[in-house]
Amino acid sequence: MAVDTMIVLPGDEVPQDALPTPTGKKKQLTLGPGLRHIPPSTVASTIVGALVTDDKKVAAWIESNSGRYLPTAGDLVIATVQTSTAEAFNCTLTPHTPYATLPHLAFEGATKKTRPQLAPNSLVYARVVTATKDFAPELTCVDPSTGKSEGLGPIKGGMVFKISLGMARRMLAGSKGGVVLLEALGEKLGFEIAVGRNGAVVVDGGKVKSTLAIGKAIQEVDEQALGEKAQKKLAERVLKSV
Amino acid sequence: MAPEAILSHLHRADGSATYTHNGYCIIGAVNGPIEVLRRDEMPEEATVEVNVRPAVGVGSPKERHLETLLHSTLRSIILTRSIPRTLVQITLQVRSLPDEESSTGVSPSLLLLPHLLHTSLLALLSASIPLSTTLTAVLIALPSTNTATASTQLLSPTAQELLRAKPIRSAHVFAFSGEGKLLLNESDGTFSYEEWDEAAEAAQEVCCKEDGGVGLGEGMEVDGREGQNLDDWLRSVVRTKVGHEQRWKSTS
Amino acid sequence: MPQEAQISVNERAFIQDALKEQLRLDGRAFDAFRPLELTFGDEYGVADVQLGKTRVIARISVDVTTPLPERKFDGVFQIITEFSPMASPAFEVGRPTNAEVVLSRILEKAIRRSNALDTESLCIIAGLKCFALRADVHVIDHDGGLIDASCIAVMAALQHFRRPDVLVEGEKATVLSIRERDPIPLSILHQPLCVTFSYFEEGELFLVDSNLAEEQVRDGEVIITMNRHGEVCQIAKYGGAPVEPYALFNLTSLALQKVKEMSKFIQERLDEDAKRRNAGGLLAELSAENDRPFDRPVG
Numbered sequence: 001m002a003v004d005t006m007i008v009l010p011g012d013e014v015p016q017d018a019l020p021t022p023t024g025k026k027k028q029l030t031l032g033p034g035l036r037h038i039p040p041s042t043v044a045s046t047i048v049g050a051l052v053t054d055d056k057k058v059a060a061w062i063e064s065n066s067g068r069y070l071p072t073a074g075d076l077v078i079a080t081v082q083t084s085t086a087e088a089f090n091c092t093l094t095p096h097t098p099y100a101t102l103p104h105l106a107f108e109g110a111t112k113k114t115r116p117q118l119a120p121n122s123l124v125y126a127r128v129v130t131a132t133k134d135f136a137p138e139l140t141c142v143d144p145s146t147g148k149s150e151g152l153g154p155i156k157g158g159m160v161f162k163i164s165l166g167m168a169r170r171m172l173a174g175s176k177g178g179v180v181l182l183e184a185l186g187e188k189l190g191f192e193i194a195v196g197r198n199g200a201v202v203v204d205g206g207k208v209k210s211t212l213a214i215g216k217a218i219q220e221v222d223e224q225a226l227g228e229k230a231q232k233k234l235a236e237r238v239l240k241s242v
Numbered sequence: 243m244a245p246e247a248i249l250s251h252l253h254r255a256d257g258s259a260t261y262t263h264n265g266y267c268i269i270g271a272v273n274g275p276i277e278v279l280r281r282d283e284m285p286e287e288a289t290v291e292v293n294v295r296p297a298v299g300v301g302s303p304k305e306r307h308l309e310t311l312l313h314s315t316l317r318s319i320i321l322t323r324s325i326p327r328t329l330v331q332i333t334l335q336v337r338s339l340p341d342e343e344s345s346t347g348v349s350p351s352l353l354l355l356p357h358l359l360h361t362s363l364l365a366l367l368s369a370s371i372p373l374s375t376t377l378t379a380v381l382i383a384l385p386s387t388n389t390a391t392a393s394t395q396l397l398s399p400t401a402q403e404l405l406r407a408k409p410i411r412s413a414h415v416f417a418f419s420g421e422g423k424l425l426l427n428e429s430d431g432t433f434s435y436e437e438w439d440e441a442a443e444a445a446q447e448v449c450c451k452e453d454g455g456v457g458l459g460e461g462m463e464v465d466g467r468e469g470q471n472l473d474d475w476l477r478s479v480v481r482t483k484v485g486h487e488q489r490w491k492s493t494s
Numbered sequence: 495m496p497q498e499a500q501i502s503v504n505e506r507a508f509i510q511d512a513l514k515e516q517l518r519l520d521g522r523a524f525d526a527f528r529p530l531e532l533t534f535g536d537e538y539g540v541a542d543v544q545l546g547k548t549r550v551i552a553r554i555s556v557d558v559t560t561p562l563p564e565r566k567f568d569g570v571f572q573i574i575t576e577f578s579p580m581a582s583p584a585f586e587v588g589r590p591t592n593a594e595v596v597l598s599r600i601l602e603k604a605i606r607r608s609n610a611l612d613t614e615s616l617c618i619i620a621g622l623k624c625f626a627l628r629a630d631v632h633v634i635d636h637d638g639g640l641i642d643a644s645c646i647a648v649m650a651a652l653q654h655f656r657r658p659d660v661l662v663e664g665e666k667a668t669v670l671s672i673r674e675r676d677p678i679p680l681s682i683l684h685q686p687l688c689v690t691f692s693y694f695e696e697g698e699l700f701l702v703d704s705n706l707a708e709e710q711v712r713d714g715e716v717i718i719t720m721n722r723h724g725e726v727c728q729i730a731k732y733g734g735a736p737v738e739p740y741a742l743f744n745l746t747s748l749a750l751q752k753v754k755e756m757s758k759f760i761q762e763r764l765d766e767d768a769k770r771r772n773a774g775g776l777l778a779e780l781s782a783e784n785d786r787p788f789d790r791p792v793g
Contacts (some may be wrong), residue, residue, distance in 0.1 A: 064370050
């Protein structure tokens with residue numbers, strides 16, 4: 001993935017040569033968050049951030065680490081159930097935003113007779129199915145092709161720790177994200193973790209002390225922008241204290 | 243003297259900025275896109291709400307007037323159609339004013355306006371609200387003199403400078419978009435069209451980026467003093483912010 | 495109207511479990527305040543308080559007006575708190591929330607009714623002219639502890655403020671500008687400060703200075719206002735689950751300890767600020783200002 005450190009402001013036009021060219025199978029350039037298309041051929045930025053391009057996926061977007069999470073299709077999120085209608089649960093992905101819907105049947109093994117019972121303010125790990133500006137975002141707790149939950153569904157126990165949007169992206173990006181903390185901790189500690197693109201991570205380490213230590217460590221890596229070496233040191237400190 | 247700005251320092255607001263310049267200090271916060279009250283909801287666009295809180299007291303018609311001006315200017319650069327049926331809430335708290343601001347002879351609202359605009363913009367950028375362009379603003383004061391020439395224009399003057407140049411015949415606030423379009427034009431006092439035109443030109447030079455002309459460090463000489471190009475200043479503030487966010491990439 | 499977003503069941507259960515194990519999320523002791531920072535503006539009477547993530551700014555301003563007919567010998571003193579959406583999207587302009595009403599009521603009782611400020615000293619000419627003092631409290635960032643932070647901000651701002659001196663000749667009064675005569679400090683009789691206790695486990699467990707998350711999980715709160723001499727100005731408990739009366743005695747002694755620490759902290763910051771302003775040193779010798787003590791113990 002070619003990482004471009006061109007910093008843009010809203011209104012800046014991205015020159016053609018900075019964008020990946022559609023070749024072969026992919027005929028169109030996909031514009032991700034922060035970029036908009038002004039016909040006929042101008043691509044302009046709408047937020048402040050760094051321009052990032054992916055030649056393989058023929059996509060470009062702006063990476064920014066401040067502001068509220070905006071639902072995007074395909075994202076894994078930690079949703080809070082608020083109310084229930086006849087057909088679906090109404091959930092929020094961030095406080096004070098319009099609801100996202102989670103159909104009652106979008107759970108593994110759910111039928112009209114056996115619907116999941118979720119109390120208000122309970123948490124679910126879900127994936128965003130659709131998110132356009134015209135409709136409420138729709139969530140699901142099953143993989144549409146297999147019908148299995150694949151780790152999605154109601155979250156019981158654990159604790160929520162807020163992280164920046166950038167940190168959430170890094171944690172979901174695998175090795176490219178440069179977060180080695182969890183691996184280092186996982187060598188001695190057992191815990192479950194769910195990372196939501198909406199800036200939250202749920203950690204369950206079984207005990208209060210370990211859960212708290214892991215969550216705070218993640219937040220420290222985020223706030224201090226710790227590199228790999230520093231993360232490993234932090235992991236050692238955490239393991240000693242627990 | 244360039245303005246100073248700190249971004250994203252508040253914890254509850256989605257975006258925030260503290261802006262200090264010429265004795266004015268304003269804290270701005272933006273929340274959004276968040277849910278909007280049914281009665282304010284617009285089917286195709288976002289609703290924009292501006293709240294100006296003065297340093298002393300809770301607000302009078304003066305603040306409501308400033309809110310109206312800010313609202314129409316900011317609304318024209320926010321991409322409201324990309325976030326319909328939501329609310330973008332902008333709150334500005336004046337933290338301090340220069341001591342002499344009430345005795346300069348220029349309307350205090352007009353003096354405050356460019357700083358409010360800058361604070362709002364920085365807070366919007368901090369909240370990553372989609373914008374079509376950025377904006378910069380400046381106040382130009384024309385003191386009473388016998389010969390009205392361009393060299394007597396006061397560009398973004400401090401309260402002290404205004405006191406010394408009293409009486410001031412007219413004052414003008416101009417705001418330009420990143421592309422150089424005039425977004426806001428508020429004037430107060432007696433002036434001729436030519437004076438206004440010259441003031442507008444001077445404002446445009448201060449606010450907008452030059453086309454292949456003046457670079458960073460080279461200012462224009464106005465009144466014997468180097469002018470500050472605001473577009474450059476904005477870019478340097480943004481560069482610092484993004485650099486800070488991306489610093490994890492360079493640490494080992 | 496957007497309500498304050500409620501905490502999830504997972505977080506609620508976790509916070510309660512942690513408390514059972516004597517743990518707070520940020521690792522603080524049950525009776526510890528969050529890190530407190532206090533800075534003053536360039537002009538007199540502006541105090542910026544940071545208590546953990548909560549930030550409150552108080553500003554004192556003065557004007558001349560006619561005294562109330564039933565209080566001819568007193569000046570006017572008002573404390574205005576109005577939340578803005580800056581602190582939290584749940585705050586709507588013009589519609590006071592519960593928290594706002596409680597804050598304004600507590601500050602009213604703690605500072606105004608307890609006569610922290612000697613309003614008689616604000617009188618210029620009895621029945622005709624007096625100073626009207628105004629304390630504006632702006633909540634910038636809300637993470638709980640608004641009452642404690644606001645009280646510190648207002649008291650620090652009052653002690654920092656300098657009002658214009660006034661020359662009275664018979665029935666005529668001239669307010670002297672700063673250039674004519676140095677402004678003088680207010681007459682502060684004592685410094686009330688608030689300590690908010692949040693309780694859990696049906697009154698078995700008390701926490702000092704809870705953040706927003708802890709506030710949402712608590713069973714109720716008790717707010718104690720006192721000064722560093724041990725005089726209690728008020729004890730407030732608005733609803734919430736019942737607590738044992740004798741628990742309040744323990745709370746009061748704990749509150750005294752906290753208030754003494756806070757008072758000392760505020761004084762240190764005021765002294766630092768005074769030193770910074772008086773950097774010349776010579777200025778103090780040239781000043782015609784009388785030495786006035788910042789506060790005198792009552793009784």
